Amino acid sequence: MPLSVLILNGPNLNLLGTRQPEVYGTTTLADIERDCRSKAETLGFEIEFRQSNGEGALIDLIHAARGRHAGLILNAGAYTHTSIALMDAISSVELPTVEVHLSNIHRREPFRHQSYISKVALGQICGFGAFGYQMALDALAHHLRRPA
Ligand code: DQA
Secondary structure (H helix, E strand, O other), rough: OOOEEEEEEEEOHHHHHOOOOHHHHOOOHHHHHHHHHHHHHOOOEEEEEEEEEOOHHHHHHHHHHOOOOOOOEOHHHHHHHOOHHHHHHHHOOOOOOEEOOOOOOOHHOOHHHHHHHHHHEEEEEOOOOHHHHHHHHHHHHHHHHHOO
């Protein structure tokens, strides 16, 4: 059975392509999904690719991932900076998690410098645009094949 990874996207990421292209680029979420699917194939992974604007829906998807997926790639959007509930959901299911952001959150407004997700993630990839998702898949493959 191939390893399966959940790639989860939070609020407003459904608007990628038209949303503040000077910050987030012109790649759409559908483009990112397509690229993740071909990258996952080269790594021998299956993926489930989801997006929700709701904090509760994201938490439900993380809970449902337990036992079904070997790892999580999460761009929680603005919930990154506010959601103790999402952080707790990741701790609860104990899934190795790679945090992704298209933009470099550390050179943006101070309120974006704090990440609750980082406190429970293996690591954070930010600032490389859509390519960050490819990097996250590599990072997860490395981790899952050679756990620390
Ligand atoms: C983001 C960064 C967040 O601060 C912002 O709220 C987003 C997108 C990113 O991918 O760069 O919605 O997660």
